[in-house]
Amino acid sequence: AQSVTQPDARVTVSEGASLQLRCKYSYSGTPYLFWYVQYPRQGLQLLLKYYSGDPVVQGVNGFEAEFIKSNSSFHLRKASVHWSDSAVYFCAVSAGNAGAKLTFGGGTRLTVRP
Amino acid sequence: EAAVTQSPRNKVAVTGGKVTLSCNQTNNHNNMYWYRQDTGHGLRLIHYSYGAGSTEKGDIPDGYKASRPSQENFSLILELATPSQTSVYFCASGDVGGNTLYFGEGSRLIVV
Numbered sequence A: 001a002q003s004v005t006q007p008d009a010r011v012t013v014s015e016g017a018s019l020q021l022r023c024k025y026s027y028s029g030t031p032y033l034f035w036y037v038q039y040p041r042q043g044l045q046l047l048l049k050y051y052s053g054d055p056v057v058q059g060v061n062g063f064e065a066e067f068i069k070s071n072s073s074f075h076l077r078k079a080s081v082h083w084s085d086s087a088v089y090f091c092a093v094s095a096g097n098a099g100a101k102l103t104f105g106g107g108t109r110l111t112v113r114p
Numbered sequence B: 001e002a003a004v005t006q007s008p009r010n011k012v013a014v015t016g017g018k019v020t021l022s023c024n025q026t027n028n029h030n031n032m033y034w035y036r037q038d039t040g041h042g043l044r045l046i047h048y049s050y051g052a053g054s055t056e057k058g059d060i061p062d063g064y065k066a067s068r069p070s071q072e073n074f075s076l077i078l079e080l081a082t083p084s085q086t087s088v089y090f091c092a093s094g095d096v097g098g099n100t101l102y103f104g105e106g107s108r109l110i111v112v
Helices: none
Strands: A004-005 A011-012 A020-023 A023-025 A032-038 A044-051 A057-060 A064-068 A073-077 A089-095 A103-104 A110-114 B004-007 B009-014 B017-025 B031-038 B042-050 B063-065 B073-078 B087-094 B101-103 B107-111
Touching: A004 A089, A011 A020, A020 A110, A023 A073, A023 A089, A023 A103, A032 A064, A044 A057, A044 A064, A044 A073, A044 B063, A044 B101, A057 B073, A057 B107, A073 A089, A103 B042, A103 B101, A110 B101, B017 B087, B031 B073, B042 B063, B042 B073, B073 B087
Parallel strands: A011 A110, B009 B107
Antiparallel strands: A004 A023, A020 A073, A032 A044, A032 A089, A057 A064, A064 A073, A089 A103, A089 A110, B004 B017, B017 B073, B031 B042, B031 B087, B063 B073, B087 B101, B087 B107
């Protein structure tokens, strides 16, 4: 079985500061990894995904994530946050085969102070 | 324009009543999913489908049924609604190759 842990339910940072949101996954095979973002009263939108190759993947709006297999982690980073980045961020894992189910973490609510 | 649309967006139901949540997608994806979102649990998979006529149980299927009458439509059915099913429900469609999901805006259900 696969699982995802996001240890920080809430994170608050000041605008312009750097950001790291943590994600640890559990999966016995080679995982497909995702970060999604949910803005208020909206569905989830894909930020970035990792399948293979370069362990650092770039996403939209300056976000990036690094896959560290030895640590089973896929942390999300951004060099300088903006107030509009305030949202809930979800990490997810999949087995990767066609039609595989995505398993989501509990989410991290990010608040950016002006 | 929105590629995954859900209806109703908000619903108040009585305990023991029947509730149907509908989802329509214009992505032409084979796979469709129903998740519920609760604080502290993230999104949990209820049912999913690989195409018209197929439904599969997800991780928390008890108390829910699903119907996929066509490529575009996927419904979630609560035959006997209970207060524990109060939640926000999300429908998503997925491309077979890449596992990326495209979500609707959610349906907020309150069972009283």
